Amino acid sequence: MTDWATLSPVLWLSFQQTVYMVFWTMLIAGALGLVLGVALYATRRGGLLQNGPLFGLLNVLVNIVRPIPFIIFITAIGPLTLLVMGTTIGTQSVLFPMSAMATFVIGRIVEQNLVSVDPGVIEAARAMGASRFRIIWSVLIPEALGPLILGYTFIFIGVVDMSAMAGYVGGGGLGDFAISYGYQQFDWTVTLVTVVIIVLIVQLAQLIGNWLARKALRR
Amino acid sequence: MAPLISFRGVGKVFPSGRGEGVRAVDGVDLDVEDGEIIGVIGHSGAGKSTLVRMINALELPTTGTVTVGDRVTGSLGERELRELRGEVGMIFQQFNLFSSRSVSGNVGYPLRVAGRPREQRRERVAELLDFVGIGEKARQYPAQLSGGQKQRVGIARALATSPRILLADEATSALDPETTKDVLALLKRINRELGTTIVVITHEMDVVSSICDTVAVMESGRVIERGPVYDVFSAPREPATRRFVHSVLHDRPSEETLARLREHFPGRIVTVAVRDDPAVRGAVSRVIAGHDVRGTIVYGGIRELAEKPFGSITFELTGDDPAVDALVAELRTHTHVEELVQEVPS
Numbered sequence A: 001m002t003d004w005a006t007l008s009p010v011l012w013l014s015f016q017q018t019v020y021m022v023f024w025t026m027l028i029a030g031a032l033g034l035v036l037g038v039a040l041y042a043t044r045r046g047g048l049l050q051n052g053p054l055f056g057l058l059n060v061l062v063n064i065v066r067p068i069p070f071i072i073f074i075t076a077i078g079p080l081t082l083l084v085m086g087t088t089i090g091t092q093s094v095l096f097p098m099s100a101m102a103t104f105v106i107g108r109i110v111e112q113n114l115v116s117v118d119p120g121v122i123e124a125a126r127a128m129g130a131s132r133f134r135i136i137w138s139v140l141i142p143e144a145l146g147p148l149i150l151g152y153t154f155i156f157i158g159v160v161d162m163s164a165m166a167g168y169v170g171g172g173g174l175g176d177f178a179i180s181y182g183y184q185q186f187d188w189t190v191t192l193v194t195v196v197i198i199v200l201i202v203q204l205a206q207l208i209g210n211w212l213a214r215k216a217l218r219r
Numbered sequence B: 001m002a003p004l005i006s007f008r009g010v011g012k013v014f015p016s017g018r019g020e021g022v023r024a025v026d027g028v029d030l031d032v033e034d035g036e037i038i039g040v041i042g043h044s045g046a047g048k049s050t051l052v053r054m055i056n057a058l059e060l061p062t063t064g065t066v067t068v069g070d071r072v073t074g075s076l077g078e079r080e081l082r083e084l085r086g087e088v089g090m091i092f093q094q095f096n097l098f099s100s101r102s103v104s105g106n107v108g109y110p111l112r113v114a115g116r117p118r119e120q121r122r123e124r125v126a127e128l129l130d131f132v133g134i135g136e137k138a139r140q141y142p143a144q145l146s147g148g149q150k151q152r153v154g155i156a157r158a159l160a161t162s163p164r165i166l167l168a169d170e171a172t173s174a175l176d177p178e179t180t181k182d183v184l185a186l187l188k189r190i191n192r193e194l195g196t197t198i199v200v201i202t203h204e205m206d207v208v209s210s211i212c213d214t215v216a217v218m219e220s221g222r223v224i225e226r227g228p229v230y231d232v233f234s235a236p237r238e239p240a241t242r243r244f245v246h247s248v249l250h251d252r253p254s255e256e257t258l259a260r261l262r263e264h265f266p267g268r269i270v271t272v273a274v275r276d277d278p279a280v281r282g283a284v285s286r287v288i289a290g291h292d293v294r295g296t297i298v299y300g301g302i303r304e305l306a307e308k309p310f311g312s313i314t315f316e317l318t319g320d321d322p323a324v325d326a327l328v329a330e331l332r333t334h335t336h337v338e339e340l341v342q343e344v345p346s
Helices: A004-043 A054-064 A070-076 A078-085 A096-113 A119-127 A132-143 A145-171 A174-182 A188-217 B049-054 B077-087 B101-115 B117-130 B149-157 B177-194 B205-211 B229-234 B239-249 B255-264 B279-289 B321-332
Strands: B005-012 B020-030 B036-042 B063-068 B087-091 B165-169 B198-204 B212-219 B222-228 B268-274 B296-306 B308-318 B338-339
Touching: A004 A054, A004 A096, A004 A132, A004 A145, A004 A174, A004 A188, A054 A096, A070 A078, A070 A145, A096 A145, A119 A132, A119 B087, A132 A145, A132 B101, A145 A174, A145 A188, A145 B321, A174 A188, B005 B049, B020 B049, B020 B222, B036 B049, B036 B177, B036 B205, B049 B165, B049 B198, B077 B087, B077 B101, B087 B149, B087 B268, B101 B117, B101 B149, B117 B149, B149 B177, B165 B177, B165 B338, B177 B205, B198 B205, B205 B229, B205 B296, B212 B229, B212 B239, B222 B229, B222 B239, B229 B296, B229 B308, B255 B268, B255 B296, B268 B279, B268 B296, B268 B321, B279 B308, B279 B321, B308 B321, B321 B338
Parallel strands: B036 B198, B036 B212, B087 B165, B165 B198
Antiparallel strands: B005 B020, B005 B063, B212 B222, B268 B308, B268 B338, B296 B308
């Protein structure tokens, strides 16, 4: 039988660690990914800030990083993590590889959503004399807000997935919990409970995301 | 007085993948006077949009100069560009409203860009919405409006900064005929009451005939004809203009219609032009009555062009050949007459 009296506090701590990793990654990578996505959108040919070399560089960078399996990415950029975070062990240190990977993924998703904004609306704003940066923050992003929220919701689930893998290499969290106390102890109940908790987190995020996107769409 | 907008030797080449690029506008000299409504017409791809977008510097000329007021569009800094665009409003075929902003948010946006204080913006927005007749829609979002209402929002937004010039890019092409009429009446009112110079891109005859003072005809990037609407349409000099006029006016029977008419009307068929001179129509009836010839109206239409009558009536004339000849000769002293001769099948 599973000893829940002993496991409950550990589970609670793991849950907190997962929330911690996902929250900070979403915040940091959400902001940086938005900047990266806008940069990809704006520097492309015919864009507001057309810049071929910069677009080429960012585009290649995203294409190189994104396909690397995350578990390998964490170990591959270990030296860089050590340099930036001072350690490669612990929940806090995995924020670096998680945020880095999520930034590239979010950047691409943001770019794709911005491309779908009607160019006529951008032209109208230009015709009114709005500067390029004003157009980006006051027209482009608000016009794409509904799809952007859905994109971020999608990413949130990816980040929860990432946090589980980060746990495996020393980050703690629910993934680590499921492996250490479920898989390695042959305790399927623990694994199952952890899975249910993760599914609930994801469901909640999706519900909130859908609700916010519907409000933003005005349709 | 110097023209408000002038194009001098203006050309625009868009770079294409390879080769020498696409020449959208080619050697255009054109003046637009302060306070007029000018229609820019021509088939799609003729360069109308590119030409008009040079007025607010959305496009810059590759060669030549575009002068708006006392500004040359190619040499403006960021701030001067903003000032120019505050003086040139623009409306679009697809309205291009911000779907994320309410009606008042849309109309207030150019005022935000111009840095007007909040209170002033609120007053101006209310005034504009009343002017275009949708004062009660201020809190709604574009998705909740009909096409005509959307274009009214577009017009209010374009007028927010009290521009001297309004550019209308196929502004009524996405609207039904009834709504088109209302929007055109609004544009006319803007021109009369506010003195705004309006540049209208269109391929619709109704737009030109009901609101434009002058018209510029474009083909393959060039302005091939320009003048008062009535003159250009009643006596087009260029074959391209003539084709365009006939294709939109339907003022004479097509070959197919004529063939069908001949099945019922075996007599000689003539088309009589009806122009500005009000005496012409009386003269036509009088002349026909004065000869021993029966005149039957078989086709035609008279419409208003620049507030003057314009069109033609096609008659079947039955009687002795010499009598018909004499009648046609007398009609020719009053107006333009063309006999639609039946082609003899060989």
